[in-house]
Amino acid sequence: MIRFEKVTKEYDEETVAVKDITFEIPSRELTVLIGPSGCGKTTTLKMINRIIRPTAGRILIDGSDVTEMDIRQLRRGIGYVIQNVGLFPHMSVKDNIATVPKLLKWERSKIDVRVDELLQLVGLEPKSYANKLPKELSGGEAQRVGVARALAADPPIILMDEPFGAVDPLTRVRLQDEFARIQEELHKTIVFVTHDIDEAIRLADKIAVMKGGRILQFDTPEEILARPVEKFVHDFMGSDRALKRLSRIPVLEYIEKSETIDINGGWEQLGVAKEEFVWALDDSKKLIGWVDVSHSSRELPLREALTEMLEEEILSPDSTVKEALSRMLESGTMALPVVERSGRFLGQISLSKIQELTKSDREEE
Amino acid sequence: MAILGMAIMLFSLVIPGFLSVKETRISEALPVSLGSFSIVGLVSLAAASVAIFFLSYSKYAFLMGIVAGLVPVFGFFLAGSHALSIASATGPFARVSPYTGLWLLLLAGYIVVFAARRRLKDRKVLSAFLVLIPVTSFLIMLGSGHLKELAIMKEYANRSDRFLEETVRHLMIAGGAVVSGVIIGVPLGIVANRSPKIEKPVFGVVNFIQTIPSIALFGLLIAPLSYLSRSLPFLREIGITGVGWAPAMIALILYSLLPIVRNTYSSLKVISVDTVEAARAMGMSRFQVLGKVEIPISLPVVLAGVRTAAVQAVGNTTMAALIGAGGLGVFVFQGLGQAAMDLVLLGALPIVALALIVDSLMQLLIAILTPRGLVSEGADD
Numbered sequence: 001m002i003r004f005e006k007v008t009k010e011y012d013e014e015t016v017a018v019k020d021i022t023f024e025i026p027s028r029e030l031t032v033l034i035g036p037s038g039c040g041k042t043t044t045l046k047m048i049n050r051i052i053r054p055t056a057g058r059i060l061i062d063g064s065d066v067t068e069m070d071i072r073q074l075r076r077g078i079g080y081v082i083q084n085v086g087l088f089p090h091m092s093v094k095d096n097i098a099t100v101p102k103l104l105k106w107e108r109s110k111i112d113v114r115v116d117e118l119l120q121l122v123g124l125e126p127k128s129y130a131n132k133l134p135k136e137l138s139g140g141e142a143q144r145v146g147v148a149r150a151l152a153a154d155p156p157i158i159l160m161d162e163p164f165g166a167v168d169p170l171t172r173v174r175l176q177d178e179f180a181r182i183q184e185e186l187h188k189t190i191v192f193v194t195h196d197i198d199e200a201i202r203l204a205d206k207i208a209v210m211k212g213g214r215i216l217q218f219d220t221p222e223e224i225l226a227r228p229v230e231k232f233v234h235d236f237m238g239s240d241r242a243l244k245r246l247s248r249i250p251v252l253e254y255i256e257k258s259e260t261i262d263i264n265g266g267w268e269q270l271g272v273a274k275e276e277f278v279w280a281l282d283d284s285k286k287l288i289g290w291v292d293v294s295h296s297s298r299e300l301p302l303r304e305a306l307t308e309m310l311e312e313e314i315l316s317p318d319s320t321v322k323e324a325l326s327r328m329l330e331s332g333t334m335a336l337p338v339v340e341r342s343g344r345f346l347g348q349i350s351l352s353k354i355q356e357l358t359k360s361d362r363e364e365e
Numbered sequence: 366m367a368i369l370g371m372a373i374m375l376f377s378l379v380i381p382g383f384l385s386v387k388e389t390r391i392s393e394a395l396p397v398s399l400g401s402f403s404i405v406g407l408v409s410l411a412a413a414s415v416a417i418f419f420l421s422y423s424k425y426a427f428l429m430g431i432v433a434g435l436v437p438v439f440g441f442f443l444a445g446s447h448a449l450s451i452a453s454a455t456g457p458f459a460r461v462s463p464y465t466g467l468w469l470l471l472l473a474g475y476i477v478v479f480a481a482r483r484r485l486k487d488r489k490v491l492s493a494f495l496v497l498i499p500v501t502s503f504l505i506m507l508g509s510g511h512l513k514e515l516a517i518m519k520e521y522a523n524r525s526d527r528f529l530e531e532t533v534r535h536l537m538i539a540g541g542a543v544v545s546g547v548i549i550g551v552p553l554g555i556v557a558n559r560s561p562k563i564e565k566p567v568f569g570v571v572n573f574i575q576t577i578p579s580i581a582l583f584g585l586l587i588a589p590l591s592y593l594s595r596s597l598p599f600l601r602e603i604g605i606t607g608v609g610w611a612p613a614m615i616a617l618i619l620y621s622l623l624p625i626v627r628n629t630y631s632s633l634k635v636i637s638v639d640t641v642e643a644a645r646a647m648g649m650s651r652f653q654v655l656g657k658v659e660i661p662i663s664l665p666v667v668l669a670g671v672r673t674a675a676v677q678a679v680g681n682t683t684m685a686a687l688i689g690a691g692g693l694g695v696f697v698f699q700g701l702g703q704a705a706m707d708l709v710l711l712g713a714l715p716i717v718a719l720a721l722i723v724d725s726l727m728q729l730l731i732a733i734l735t736p737r738g739l740v741s742e743g744a745d746d
Contacts, residue, residue: 051642051646071648072648072649072650074648075645075646075648076648080643080646080647082643083639084637084639085639085643086637086639086643087640087643088640088643088644088658088662088738089640089662089738089739090661090662090736090737090738090739091736091738092737092738099644099647100647100648103647103648103649133738134738135738159646
């Protein structure tokens with residue numbers, strides 16, 4: 001846990017970067033500091049590893065004041081990733097990653113093992129990358145090496161200053177996804193600075209929205225999207241904030257039970273149909289399509305009333321509600337089935353359910 | 366470019382004047398073609414040209430460079446042989462000198478070696494050997510006495526003590542200027558990088574100095590230095606006067622500043638703020654950041670500046686002879702005064718050789734000190 005207590009940073013009387021902030025960054029979670037440029041987010045980050053010294057107040061890591069810790073000890077226990085990566089151009093990828101382990105005087109064999117392990121973790125083949133030089137890497141690869149370097153000595157805390165800001169949008173999304181996977185595995189305490197709201201929503205467990213050196217709101221992304229405390233936060237989240245919020249919600253939470261029919265049986269399985277169609281399953285409860293249940297189609301054999309589903313019309317449990325909505329709009333349907341990777345049918349998510357969800361938000365506002 | 370060199374090489378073999386022969390030191394020079402005294406030499410040099418032609422289309426750039434470098438050395442060997450035979454036939458007054466053909470051969474060899482070095486771009490050590498091997502073999506031949514009947518060596522024989530003395534003096538002046546240039550220039554470059562306020566005047570001054578012709582700068586220093594030396598007796602006692610080594614050294618130091626200051630400045634610009642911040646954030650001490658990050662990254666670029674300064678200083682020291690500082694320029698200006706071209710060459714050739722040797726040695730040093738990741742940034746030709 002990293003605790004800020006009334007922390008202020010003034011460069012001179014007129015330029016105050018951070019004004020009296022107090023908040024707690026939870027352990028083993030990813031906290032995003034977001035805001036427009038000049039809001040103090042980077043200053044806040046850099047005060048944690050004492051790149052910048054606060055003018056007033058205290059910063060405590062697990063109860064001990066950072067200004068009282070040995071600065072080298074402190075910094076070696078905190079991984080650091082910055083926008084332009086800051087790889088050492090005269091060292092190989094391997095030596096770059098091994099920087100902190102070498103400072104900590106690890107044994108050579110231990111360092112070698114660790115470097116291979118880290119390269120694997122960030123998705124770079126150790127054999128072909130260990131001896132490459134920074135200038136031989138693409139922007140995305142360099143950034144992965146930067147992440148590996150920060151993780152090298154397995155520090156409990158990692159500070160990241162717009163780490164994916166300098167790569168192209170496609171690579172950025174891929175890096176974010178991979179990074180989210182790594183975090184799910186390692187559960188580090190991460191403080192992450194960005195000005196990209198989509199990135200924040202994709203990665204954050206908690207978001208601190210900053211402006212003019214103050215924290216305006218500090219909460220989960222869902223809460224901030226649903227209930228922004230003031231106009232600035234509301235505007236900063238963007239006009240599509242309802243959609244953004246849906247992107248944080250997995251469909252799993254909104255699955256409805258719905259009627260199904262065994263394709264190997266007959267029409268008699270259905271009573272009086274409430275809906276216009278039902279999902280058709282096979283013996284092993286796998287989804288194979290849907291069946292129109294109107295009277296005219298009931299005159300046909302069940303198999304002939306079946307419409308098979310396209311792959312893109314089927315959702316997996318970790319799809320987001322935003323994805324579900326988007327696919328419904330594309331395919332022009334009112335509901336989509338949710339199916340496990342194994343093919344087992346779980347239920348459906350419907351447009352009306354999504355509307356209910358957003359309606360309750362509007363009423364709260 | 367290797368083809369151009371080869372063409373010049375072949376041309377130099379067939380033109381009428383490969384060497385010149387004079388009956389006495391200052392009588393008229395009569396050109397002699399290579400074929401007229403050594404058919405073997407003609408054939409083997411022609412064969413070498415053909416070999417260069419084919420090698421230039423192969424991947425063996427180093428081999429091509431070695432052959433090309435040894436061609437002029439062999440040319441001088443042939444000239445030396447011819448001079449020996451003429452001396453035994455006509456007595457000690459005849460003078461044999463290199464003429465258009467041999468000079469062209471030297472030029473041709475240089476062009477091909479240059480082409481080979483360009484192709485060896487990333488192999489700095491091999492590239493340095495392309496110069497060091499021919500120069501060394503030439504020096505061995507010189508030491509063996511094979512060239513002693515060439516006119517230039519006769520001039521040398523008359524002045525061998527003086528030659529050694531002036532060579533040492535030449536190196537001392539040039540070397541002293543570069544070392545002082547480093548002592549003054551590196552801190553200036555660092556300061557210029559740290560403070561934009563100082564950057565402008567520093568570069569303004571060093572750039573301006575570079576535009577003053579060396580002879581004018583030597584002259585300009587005479588008046589203030591002789592005034593100082595007259596008014597401050599202790600300066601006089603340590604040998605600082607309006608002429609001699611003091612103004613020469615000062616001028617040469619001033620010239621060496623531009624490349625050193627500029628390269629120090631830009632080597633520090635190359636190190637991004639992010640790199641240094643990353644190093645600090647990983648828990649390196651101020652000292653470790655300097656030793657593990659800043660110096661390794663900037664050193665090759667600083668040394669490249671020193672290399673430029675050193676080569677330039679070896680050349681400019683020639684002019685210092687005009688204000689009584691001595692050095693190999695002494696022979697150049699004496700020779701010019703006496704219209705004795707062989708004496709001019711006795712000064713000029715060693716200067717060129719020294720410049721080439723200093724250049725290659727610096728290149729070698731830079732190649733050794735450059736970390737693998739920075740090969741393209743430092744030490745560029």
